[in-house]
Each structure stands twice: as C-alpha cells, then as structure tokens.
Amino acid sequence: MIDYSQKIPNNVDLSHDKRLQRALEKWQPDYIDWWRSMGPTDFNEKEIYLRTAVSVERNGWAQFDYVQMPDYRWGIFLQPAEAGRTIGFGDHQGQEAWQEVPGEYRNWLRRLIVTQADTEPASVEQQRLLGHTAPSLYDLRNLFQVNVEEGRHLWAMVYLLHSYFGRDGREEASELLERRSGNADHPRILGTFNEPCEDWLSFFCFAMFTDRDGKFQLLSLAESGFDPLARTCRFMLTEEAHHLFVGQTGVGRVIKRTAELLAEGKDPREEGAIPFEVIQKYIHFWCSSSNDLYGAEVSSNGANFFRSGIKGRAYEDRYEDHQALNDSYEITQVEGGRLTTEEVPLRNAMNEVLRDEFVKDNLKGVEYWNRIVEKAGLEYRFRLPHRRFNRSIGVYANHHFDLDGNIIDASAFEAKKHEWLPTDEDREYVKSLMQKVTEQGKYAAWISPPPKGVNGQPIDFEYVRL
Numbered sequence: 001m002i003d004y005s006q007k008i009p010n011n012v013d014l015s016h017d018k019r020l021q022r023a024l025e026k027w028q029p030d031y032i033d034w035w036r037s038m039g040p041t042d043f044n045e046k047e048i049y050l051r052t053a054v055s056v057e058r059n060g061w062a063q064f065d066y067v068q069m070p071d072y073r074w075g076i077f078l079q080p081a082e083a084g085r086t087i088g089f090g091d092h093q094g095q096e097a098w099q100e101v102p103g104e105y106r107n108w109l110r111r112l113i114v115t116q117a118d119t120e121p122a123s124v125e126q127q128r129l130l131g132h133t134a135p136s137l138y139d140l141r142n143l144f145q146v147n148v149e150e151g152r153h154l155w156a157m158v159y160l161l162h163s164y165f166g167r168d169g170r171e172e173a174s175e176l177l178e179r180r181s182g183n184a185d186h187p188r189i190l191g192t193f194n195e196p197c198e199d200w201l202s203f204f205c206f207a208m209f210t211d212r213d214g215k216f217q218l219l220s221l222a223e224s225g226f227d228p229l230a231r232t233c234r235f236m237l238t239e240e241a242h243h244l245f246v247g248q249t250g251v252g253r254v255i256k257r258t259a260e261l262l263a264e265g266k267d268p269r270e271e272g273a274i275p276f277e278v279i280q281k282y283i284h285f286w287c288s289s290s291n292d293l294y295g296a297e298v299s300s301n302g303a304n305f306f307r308s309g310i311k312g313r314a315y316e317d318r319y320e321d322h323q324a325l326n327d328s329y330e331i332t333q334v335e336g337g338r339l340t341t342e343e344v345p346l347r348n349a350m351n352e353v354l355r356d357e358f359v360k361d362n363l364k365g366v367e368y369w370n371r372i373v374e375k376a377g378l379e380y381r382f383r384l385p386h387r388r389f390n391r392s393i394g395v396y397a398n399h400h401f402d403l404d405g406n407i408i409d410a411s412a413f414e415a416k417k418h419e420w421l422p423t424d425e426d427r428e429y430v431k432s433l434m435q436k437v438t439e440q441g442k443y444a445a446w447i448s449p450p451p452k453g454v455n456g457q458p459i460d461f462e463y464v465r466l
C-alpha cells in the first residue's frame with residue numbers, strides 16, 4: 001500500500017480520490033521499474049543533493065536534501081485554481097474554463113497531452129549514460145535534478161490521463177512506459193527525442209534548445225481552456241526554468257573554458273578543450289532539430305487547437321486580439337526551387353508563431369554566450385542557424401538551405417555539411433574528452449567551473465555522495 005500524502009506529495013486531494021489511487025497503484029510500480037531499467041544507470045543507490053517540490057507554496061516547491069533517486073517523491077502539483085477563470089482565446093473565448101474534458105475535443109486533448117508526456121521519459125532515456133562521464137559533481141547533480149523533474153513531469157501528465165480520460169487514458173499512461181527513445185520498433189513520438197545524447201556538450205545543447213521547446217509548448221498549454229491542463233503546465237514551468245539554466249550556462253561554461261585558453265594563445269585541442277567551431281556545429285544540430293518540434297509551418301491541427309481553445313499562444317495575454325481571425329501570417333514557401341511568400345490565415349500559422357517566440361528566446365542565450373567570448377577579448381561570435389536550415393518537418397524539409405536560410409542544391413549542401421554539422425570526427429573528439437571527474441571541487445578540462453553553486457552551497461560541495 002502507498003501512503004499517499006507522504007509518498008506522493010500532491011495538491012489534488014489524492015488521499016480522498018479512490019479512483020486515482022487505484023490507477024496509480026498499478027502505474028507507480030511500473031514507473032519505478034521503468035526508472036530502474038531506463039533511468040540513470042548505476043546511481044540509484046547514491047545520495048544526491050536534490051530539490052523536491054512538496055507543495056506549490058513559495059517555501060515548498062524547492063526543498064533541498066540528499067535523496068536516493070528511486071525514493072524521490074514524485075508529486076502531483078497544479079497551480080492553484082483561479083476563481084472564475086474563463087477561456088482566453090479561440091471560439092470559446094469568455095466562456096467558463098472547462099473542469100472536465102469537453103467531449104468534442106477529447107481526442108485532440110488526449111493527443112496533445114500524450115505527445116507532451118512522451119517527451120518527459122524520452123529525455124531521461126536519452127541521458128541515462130551521462131552520469132558516467134560527468135565533468136564534476138555539480139554537473140552530475142544537475143543532470144539528476146533534470147532527470148527526476150522530467151520524471152515528475154511524466155507524473156503530472158499521467159495524472160491528467162488517469163483523472164480525466166478513463167480507460168483509454170490509463171492505456172496511454174502505460175504506453176508511456178513502453179515506448180523507448182531511439183528504438184526502431186517502438187520509438188518515442190517526436191524525432192528529437194529519439195536522437196542519441198551521448199556526450200555532455202549534446203546534453204547542454206539539449207537542455208538549451210530542446211527543453212526550451214518544452215517551455216514554449218508548456219506556455220501555450222498553460223493557456224488551455226481545459227483548466228486542469230493549464231494549471232498543471234503552469235507549475236511545470238517553474239521546474240523547466242532550471243533545465244534551461246543548466247543548458248544555457250552549461251554551453252556557456254564550455255565556451256568560457258575555450259575562450260580563456262584562446263586568450264592565452266593556447267590551442268584548445270592541445271589542452272583538452274572544445275574548439276569554438278565544434279561547439280557551433282553542435283548548436284546548429286540541436287537548434288535545427290528542436291525547430292522541427294513545432295511542426296509544420298502551415299497547420300490545420302494548429303488552427304483546430306487554437307479555435308477550440310485547447311492550445312493557445314505563449315503569453316496569450318500580450319495579444320490584443322484573441323480570436324486571430326482577421327490577421328494573416330506571411331510564410332516563406334519553396335516553389336520550383338525558389339523561395340516565395342504566401343499569406344495564410346493566422347490561425348493556420350500558430351506553429352510558426354510559437355517558433356518565432358522560440359527563436360527570440362534562443363537569441364538571448366546566444367547573446368549571453370557572445371558576452372563571454374567578448375569578455376575574453378576574442379572576435380569570434382556564436383550564432384543560431386536560420387530556422388530553414390537542416391529541417392526534417394514542414395515546408396523546408398526535403399530542401400537544402402545554408403546557415404542564413406538561402407536555398408542551395410543538394411551538392412552544395414553536401415560540400416558544406418562538414419562545416420555546419422558535427423562530423424563523426426567531431427563527435428569522436430568530444431566523446432574522447434568525456435572522462436568522469438568526481439573529486440569535490442574539481443572540473444574537467446573542457447569546462448569552466450560555475451560562478452556559484454546550487455542553493456547557496458559552494459562549488460566544491462559534495463553534491464553527490466559517491
């Protein structure tokens with residue numbers, strides 16, 4: 001038997017919800033089995049300095065202590081309900097927000113929730129071997145923090161499936177523990193979540209770009225007229241901010257280390273650091289792959305989700321018109337090998353509107369990296385690839401573009417590919433640097449120490465008891 005209030009911190013009155021208890025009683029042991037077989041390898045018996053959310057209050061959502069990961073208290077938290085909340089956009093704007101799933105939108109909602117949910121365990125699977133090559137105890141701890149919180153995000157989505165979708169919700173919840181990242185027969189739903197993430201530069205880029213897709217998906221679902229979904233996503237966003245921090249500052253510390261060596265006139269390769277050009281290629285890869293996660297530029301699904309009030313725009317309240325019926329959006333298309341533009345109704349361009357926010361947010365990260373380079377007195381500048389570059393989904397898939405988004409032919413792309421995307425050699429080189437560093441306060445040669453530790457602790461703190 002599970003002691004609900006202790007084991008599963010929650011603000012959904014789990015101890016009085018028999019139906020949810022029964023569903024979780026079956027799912028929770030399967031989840032722990034999944035964690036033990038697909039979560040971080042070999043560290044399950046170690047004590048990790050982790051934060052746990054035990055309530056949604058200010059002093060409760062980030063409690064720090066040593067925890068063994070399988071004992072992590074994966075909780076179920078929704079942002080407290082807003083009395084009288086109404087739907088903020090689409091055809092139902094102004095109506096009372098739904099506390100139950102509206103029958104006509106049930107399938108779309110379930111699909112949105114399952115797609116979001118699937119990314120959470122996927123990323124844990126992608127990152128499961130990284131503990132063996134962590135550049136420091138600080139980074140090892142951050143990796144595990146991200147992992148347990150992605151686990152909690154899975155819990156959050158499973159709560160919605162169990163509580164609001166009956167039998168097919170329970171079936172979807174089980175399947176979330178059965179698909180496997182990168183598995184040819186039973187892969188995760190979205191492409192990026194099947195990409196191997198085998199070294200720490202990939203991990204930091206993933207947390208920078210792929211978790212940032214997560215942020216914008218959550219922001220748009222946080223607007224949902226289905227109130228339990230909106231409130232669940234709002235709370236998830238508090239945790240997501242840390243994942244983005246790990247990504248942006250992680251890449252920043254790799255850049256800083258290389259920048260310092262260059263400023264001293266040294267060759268980064270000779271010092272076991274990562275050349276700027278290689279870092280830049282990793283950025284191109286993960287940024288372009290994450291661009292795909294927003295889906296097709298012109299999308300009737302996107303229009304339907306908006307029209308029905310189940311998925312809004314990020315920061316919907318910043319817009320004046322929440323109907324999006326009168327405006328259009330100019331999409332660049334490819335026609336006969338040339339770029340042309342086409343006006344589409346704004347509702348059909350919702351994926352692109354969200355991608356715009358993503359690109360804007362990414363640019364701030366790049367500026368942060370470039371300040372590090374500038375401070376070292378170097379000319380080099382990092383950049384984002386154009387959103388058309390290296391795409392597998394949408395109107396730019398099956399065409400070739402350079403980093404600035406100019407259309408080029410396949411042979412021109414092939415000739416340049418090695419300068420734009422990580423080559424086997426680059427990956428081998430980066431992997432060769434991945435040696436684990438476990439001494440307190442020591443950092444691998446390819447990354448600079450963080451300016452400060454976690455939760456006010458020093459950077460040489462024992463973040464993991466090995």
Ligand SMILES: [Fe+2]
Binds near residue numbers: 120149150153214
């Ligand atoms: Fe997540």
Ligand SMILES: [Fe+2]
Binds near residue numbers: 211240
């Ligand atoms: Fe995340």
